[in-house]
Amino acid sequence: MQVTGASEKRFNLIIMGDGYTEAEQDKFRQDVDRHLNVMWSIEPYKSYRNYLNVYRIDIVSGESGISCDPDLTSPRKTTPLSMGFWGRCNAGSVQRLITMDNGAAIRYADLVAGTVSGNRQILALGNSGTYGGAGGTYATASGSNAMSALISPHEIGHSLGGLQDEYDYYQRGVPGGHYSGAEPSSAHHTLLTEQAMREQQRKWWRWLGEPSESGGTIGRHEGGLYYTTGVWRPSAHSIMKSLGYYYDQVSREIMVQKITAKTMLIQDATPSDAPVGADRVLWVEPMRPVSHGLLTTWTVDGKEVSGDRDTLDLRTLGLTPGTHTVTATVSDPTEYVRDPAIRAAMTRTRTWTVDTTITTPPDGVAPAFVSSRPTDRPVGRDEVVYVETTHPAAGIPEIAWKLDGRSVGGKGGDLDLKTLDLASGTHTLTASLGDQTLTWTIDTAxxxxxYELSRPLVRSGDTYVYNGPFTMRLTGTDDKDGYVVSESRVNGDGWFNYFGWPTSSELPWTFSEAGTTIDGLVYGKLPRGRHTIEYRSIDASGNYGAAKDFTVTTIAPPPACTRTITGTHRGALTVSDGVTCLDDARVTGPVGVQKGASLVVTGGHLSGTLTAGQAAAVHLLGTRMDGALTADRTRSLQIVGADIRGAAALTRNEAPILSGSTVKGAIVCTGNTPAPADLGVPNKLSGTGAGQCADLRHGPKGKAYEAILAQ
Structure with missing residues (x-):
């Protein structure tokens, strides 16, 4: 699926399936494609994609599905990897734990030549739409659950990175209790205070106070290791706690180290097992991250000298007769690493003895390409494109780079596209050496x-008002083939993968004040108030779309009805107690709401006046009123999307809302605490305005959402 170099020199991800029949192999391939494309959108996999070879092993099962899915009473299946929920049908386990026959998985992985336990990671996908996975020696995940593509990087965090769960529970819905043990060995859990971390220079002290890549600020957040209290983690939420968010910097740093450790940082170099002459070129071939180049430093007898990145022409140095020691040090300057010990572990050296009395014989090696950044998929606008060549002892191959036919860059083996300020669109990049030419398509678009939201009470452009749950659907598109990953974030928190809804990828995401509990976890909780929701997508080339946003204000829902009127009510209507709801009803006479009573009018038509004095609540939602409106000392007054054709007097009400409505008569607002808020959706006032409503005609005067919380 992706081969970037010899398996002996790469981190090899081997993906295999279980419970997929012959007829379901295409489904398996689609599941793998989705898992991989989501993983490539997450750092550090995105930046270090070139460090990975990815192999897919198609295993045909005689039965469809895996065992004990979803319950212990569900059928046991006979499948090649014997995968099953409940830890392979163990009543003492937990339902979401998918384990397998590791011996069988190893036998299949051994089919990939050049891979061994030290340079590979097995990921097994079970043919199931039920949420589940595991991250022991090898990683497992369900193949087609709405969230399963996020389970994979979480479980690889366990298997490869040695990261621990940051859950504050073990059984979902059951608090995890208090941690009373010693300082955890986990790099991302601690008992130390922030001050103690700094003073002792332990745990994640280098990252404290930084904005977390998974949202919020890196600090000390209680809960983790399946305990609710008594132990702390770096971020409010990361992929090791809440699927959908990124790794935070603490976990990401560890993952960079672990991925690098599975590779040969110096893939190849001039042989160093015997002295070499001073009449030749020395070279190293470092690994090639997607986002940046590694740094090669050359020294002669301990003194740094200038080399041509990954080559050093000894003939240019004027070495004195005798022997000299030349060292190439390859290091990774990534900003993802701050721990000197980790950076040292990501540094390699190669040393040669140079003897000026040695004459290097002709090696007959002609300059030629031997490998490159794959040409069969588009290149993203921020990538470093590379080629690897043969290495003649007598010279340095010179690469001719051209962008859309125009020469660019130097003559070295890589080209950083970030330096070219490329226009949006499609470009052609070529690298030529002698009569060989490699061609890439660059996708910079x-x-x-x-986005699509459920119907609001009112809206103005990208500003919406709701008084209850609402849904959001994101659809990412691109001008090139490939999987597009969409994300959103709320009020500047961490970017969150859009996967639909936990029960189905076809359903939109649902926001509500209390959230929705699914299998013991709460999803979509959004406190009452004003919120900015940003959204963006990442295409298959790794390009980010510009983040855009919309604003949602959620207000108090109407009180529960104790009496409901539909159809036509002729004559006067007096509400003296309880909650009277008019549901698309017509009232021909005047309406009065007495002290402590509530009226909720949704749609419909009030032909007469409406008078409320010290009412508990008056909500006019999309209602037409022909007469005058008087509301005094109402605790919850909402006039949203209403059409008031008479005058209006709003006095001494608590946090009144007048949003997206039309008032054709004069309107007077006095003594309200605070002044009426339009929530960013302007009203249309045809008559005169006075007091607190004098300037509502001039457009959005939305108040800070704290003014709405009192309702």
Whole structure:
């Protein structure tokens, strides 16, 4: 699926399936594609993609599905990897734990030549739409659950990175209790205070106070290791706690180290097992991250000298007769690493003895390409494109780089596209050496993202008002083939993968004040108030679309009805107690709401006046009123999307809302605490305005959402 170099020199991800029949192999391939494309959108996999070879092993099962899915009473299946929920049908385990026959997995992985336990990671996907996975020696995940593509990087965090769960529970819905043990060995859990971490220079002290890549600020957040209290983690949420968010910097740093450790940082170099002459070129071939180049430093007898990145022409140095020691040090300057010990572990050296009395014989090696960044998929706008060549002892191959036919860059083996300021669109990049030419398509056009919300009470442009749950669907598109990953974030928190809804990828995401509990976890909780929701997508080339946003204000829902009127009510209507709801009803006479009573009018038509004095609540939602409106000392007054054709007097009400409504008569607002808020959706006032409503005609005067919370 992706081969970037010899398996002996790469981190090899081997993906295999279980419970997929012959007829379901295409489904397995689609599941793998989705898992991989989501993983490539997450750092550090995105930046270190070139360090990985990815192999897919198609295993045909005689039965469809895996065992004990979803319950212990569900059928046991006979499948090649014997995968099953409940830890392979163990009543003492937990339902979401998918384990397998590791011996069988190893036998299949051994089919990939050049891979051994030290340079590979097995990921097994079970043919199931039920949420589950595991991250022991090898990683497992369900193949087609809405969230399963996020389970994979979480479980690889366990298997490869040695990261621990940051869950504050073990059994979902059951608090995890208090941690009373010693300082955890986990790099991302601690008992130390922030001050103690700094003073002792332990745990994640280098990252304290930084904005977390998974949202919030890196600090000390209680809960983790399946305990609710008594132990702390770096971020409020990361992929090791809440699937959908990124790794935070603490976990990401560890993952960079672990991925690098599975590779040969110096893939190849001039042989160093015997002295070499001073009449030749020395070279190293470092690994090639997607986002940046590694740094090669050359020294002669301990003194740094200038080399041509990954080559050093000894003939240019004027070495004195005798022997000299030349060292090439390859290091990774990534900003993802701050721990000197980790950076040292990501540094390699190669040393040669140079003897000026040795004459290097002709090696007959002609300059030629031997490998490169794959040409069969588009290149993203921020990539470093590379080629590897043969290495003649007598010279340095010179690469001719051209962008859309125009010469660019130097003559070395890589080209950082970030330095070219490319226009949006499609470009052609070539690298030529002698009569050989490699060609890449560069995709610099960002993906687009469309959002779709459920019907609001009112809206103005990208500003919406709701008084209850609402849904959001994101759709990412791109001008090139490939999987597009969409994301959103709320009020500047961490970017969150859009996967639909936990029960189905076809359903939109649902926001509500209390959230929705699914299998013991709460999803979509959004406190009452004003929120900015940003959204964007990442295409298959790794390009980010520009983040856009919309604003949602959620207000108090109407009180529960104790009496409901539909159809036509003729004559006067007096509400003296309880909650009277008019549901698309017509009232021909005047309406009065007495002290402590509530009226909720949704749609419909009030032909007469409406008078409320010290009412508990008056909500006019999309209602037409022909007469005058008087509301005094109402605790919850909402006039949203209403059409008031008479005058209006709003006095001494608590946090009144007048949003997206039309008032054709004069309107007077006095003594309200605070002044009426339009929530960013302007009203249309045809008559005169006075007091606190004098300037509502001039457009959005939305108040800070704290003014809404009192309702």
């Amino acid at each position: 960002p993906p687009a993202t469309a």
